Amino acid sequence: MSAGARPEGAVDDPGVHRALGLTDDEAGAIGRILGRAPNHLELAMYAVMWSEHCSYKSSRIHLRRLPTEGPGVLVGPGENAGVVDAGGGVAIALRIESHNHPSAIEPYQGAATGVGGILRDIFTMGARPVALMDPLRFGPLDDDRSRWVAAGVVAGISGYGNAVGVPTVGGEVVFDGCYAGNPLVNVLCAGLLPVERLVLGQATGVGNLAVLLGSATGRDGIGGVSVLASAGFGGDAAAEEAKRPNVQVGDPYEEKRLIEACLQLLDEHLLVGIQDLGGAGLACATSETASRGGVGMDVDVTAVHRREPGMRAWEVMTSESQERMLAIVTPDDLERLLAVCERWEVRASVVGRVTTTGRLRVLEGWGGEVQADVPAASLHEDAPLYDRPRRRPADLDRRADDDPARLPPPEDPGKDLAALLLDPSWVYRQYDHQLFLNTVVGPGSDAALLRLAAPGVPGGEGRGFALSTDGNGSWCSLDPRAGTALVVAESALNVACVGARPVAVVNCLNFGNPEHPEVMWQLSEAVDGMAEACRALGLPVVGGNVSLYNESRGADIDPTPVVATLGLVDRLERRPPGVAFAAGDRVVLVQPPGTRPSLGGSLWAVRRRGHRGGRLSPLDLAAHLRLLGLVTGLVADGLPSGVHDVSAGGLGVALAEMAVGGGVGAALAGVADHVGLFGEGPSRVVFCVPPDRLGTLTQRARDAGMEAVELGGGGGDRLVLDGLVDVAVADLAAAARGIAGWW
Amino acid sequence: MSRFGALVEVRLRPGIADPAGTTIERSLPTLGFGDVSGVRTGKAIRLEVEAADVEAARGRVEELCRRFLTNPVIEDAVVTVEPLPGTVPPGAASPAGPGEAPR
Amino acid sequence: MSRFGALVEVRLRPGIADPAGTTIERSLPTLGFGDVSGVRTGKAIRLEVEAADVEAARGRVEELCRRFLTNPVIEDAVVTVEPLPGTVPPGAASPAGPGEAPR
């Protein structure tokens, strides 16, 4: 053994670390950690591990303010996925990620590999992935490039998600000019596991082996995380060209076999630990498992099965080739592990050994030359932490004072209403949303509702879980703090609308360039808004992801925190009512007394008038919490015949969606003007209820401190709002579907 | 103006993973084709173009590749162009007959 | 035994609908390629084969096409084979370099 041998080839040219994206200070810190100048391989490993994407160096100090604990939380942020106890021995693993930058340059593969990555985060925890969601944001579809991006992203999610065999049960599609140069492709995955199968990505047991499973390693995305996720798009053709080789190609078939092989390995108790390879590849997976286990690891780079000849050690260690996992196994179990892998046609190579040293050493063959030797934990724990300057945008007060209520009212509110509808079925029709026979409510409603069941996961019989993803850049750009709180409130309410009790959230913080003080201010405010709302609503944040540098040509996107809420259903006996009117039933708006919707940041103001000013409607979190309980209870008890929360587009859009959803119109009154029609604000739900249950519903609403405003009755084939709107339901449906014509 | 037939082979750029090719290759030994290796998959697109001469035709097809048929991030294209003998009857499948390669 | 490079063009048989080709063709005029027509899409598969001579290599590849690479209900194939210069390093992407067409 060459223990004690020192890696050769110290780099003393500052050009090298700068090219790798490390600042001079960061390079200096590395030198101090090692007590010597790092060589190229070591620098490359620190560069990817200390990149914004892997280290959260700009956001970490803020994320600490989020509430992360709660009675059901088995695993909070910091692991591959959050895990929530669903009772009965079943747990739910949840995680959301962004793949914004890769999707901007190769939409299909960018989105596809985003799906692949999030799935690995879930089955790394020992969970079987059972549901995907895809909150998406693009530029307007009348732009050729946005259309190309949108169509490619949807095809990529469809191509990967369907083939890997995990249903995509919901998501979002939003079009706004601020995303034209930098689309947002977020992907959420939920998985189910028997609680006792929960594993954490750690290596323990000196002498245990690290086995690399899955695809051969190529030069895919070398330095991808630092290059792609940690820099915006300059609009400079040469720079974009230079990023191109970083695009990776996904292989859902490999991933499917990996899922089955890993779950079988876990069921047969053959693993000490397991970790997916994501950003920063082997460098990350080996150092992370070692440092979590408080051990060291020797890695033989020559043992890594490769796709390309002539790869250098630093390329092997930082490659982001997809569909790979690192399993930690005792030497005694190796043979059985290899047998399971052979059955699933998954390649397996022993690439590492657990050591006592706490160091990550990269060797050229066992006993061969030491190529790198660094403290494993330093790649994570010693990553820099920045409190970047923050500044409230100078134009914010002016924008807040510019109230869109002063805009001239629409001449034909019905026409504006139709123009605001968007039927996303063009998107989700391309997704398998039914696999596993779990999908009680698929895409197209307020939230997805699934049975709490998966192959190999007993204990959830008769119960269910719900998921919703929500974001609103227009609100958050006017007031990131209040806007984010509104987004949390909406997401929880969506889940309640299918009869579920909201229990936890994960989030994806999509922001602009953190080197712009305004962006850091937005991020900080958003975190505070989320923390405040989650605390008040009893929703621990069990995981998240931060995507920065979402900008193009110097313009940052609107701050777009995306929140995903998990809800539980204790008795899943019937299908919830759905977004619909029923003929002959009463239509009732339930809200806290004194609710005042606002046109500030509303869909109507932004989309119909290009106006991005005003103030957001206030949120009373205590009232909202009572509303959540009320709605969950009413739906779970099967009282209403239709239900829909009021969100973007206001009451008008909510009513129109109910009309289109059930194919039944309504004759309604009580909406005074276009502010009442299109104004947005929290804590409002429209119910459709059989006349004989109206009294009960009204009483229960009052008991919860809400007012129940009877708007009229369902029936007919037109949506009529006395004095404002009179449109055929068929015309609304056609307008909503109009979007499909663009693709 | 004359008509030219073109074959565009859209390939994954060298170094880009080709899961389909890898999977096909892995299945070959069981089929008794252990002598076949290095499988890479791509698209073959045949089309006809109206142009003054072969070079102009090739230029048009290459432009089409760049702008539309490939994403240069992961793909490149090999273009072959040949003059078409006379008029091609509408609906004819492709300029070259079966077994005949474009030059 | 020598190594040969082969290009298999898998085409939809004449008369079999090609919605992908039709869709590309329909979008061409708006992209400024009204001079392009007759678009048909297929697959291009490159592979290497070990054989005694070109004819043997071609025979093997044609057999592979018949048994596996095409579905004769809807597809046929055009095979081109050429000797590979020297030994090809393992994992090399494809026999022909970029821009170079097989003959």
Next chain:
Amino acid sequence: MTVTVGVVVFPGTNCEHDVAAATERLGASARLVWHADGRLGDVDAVVLPGGFAHGDYLRPGAIARFAPVMAAVETFAAGGGPVVGICNGFQVLTEAHLLPGALQKNRGLRFVCETVEVEVASDRSVLTRGVDPGRRLRIPINHFEGSYTCDPDTLAELVGQDRIALRYTDNPNGSVADIAGVCNEAGNVVGLMPHPERACDPLLGSDDGLVLLGALIASSGAPLTGSPAAATATA
């Protein structure tokens, strides 16, 4: 005697548990059969479920048809045993030449997942035996390559021999003659693109699939004497 349904699993198959659950709901017992096994074991019917065997690379079903289990399936089918291919399983059966025709990309060039209406067009298949022709069922489809294609002679034969088991009432993918499912001459081998197992529980929106899977289980349990399948099989 409970009917035992063998559910074939290729690497990349993903509907095997769903098919097993649906058949078990109907009182049958389901057994997963691994593609690399050359034997089916003691089963009364075989289902090739949906998914993406071998990633659907090259063509859906093109690699799977060479799996060792397929020789056993062929023997089982030749003996008159009921064999049903759902979605990807249908694609495998056409590639294996157990059913005529081929499945091409959908006319719209996009994956389609939605519930469609199909009409039982013939009761000659093991999947529709005892079901009144003309009966309409709401069953989900979930495919990219589901546009059934065959040459005019084959189509004439399918029509002439009453072998079109199911037709779409509103063709979602461009299939010739609105074909959603076909069977072999004996009626014991059936392929269909819709997923009956996804429509076996009112909680999920429809239980029309029970009609088809129930027919399969009924024809698997009963001795096939006198049925067209047995007649051909013993001929």
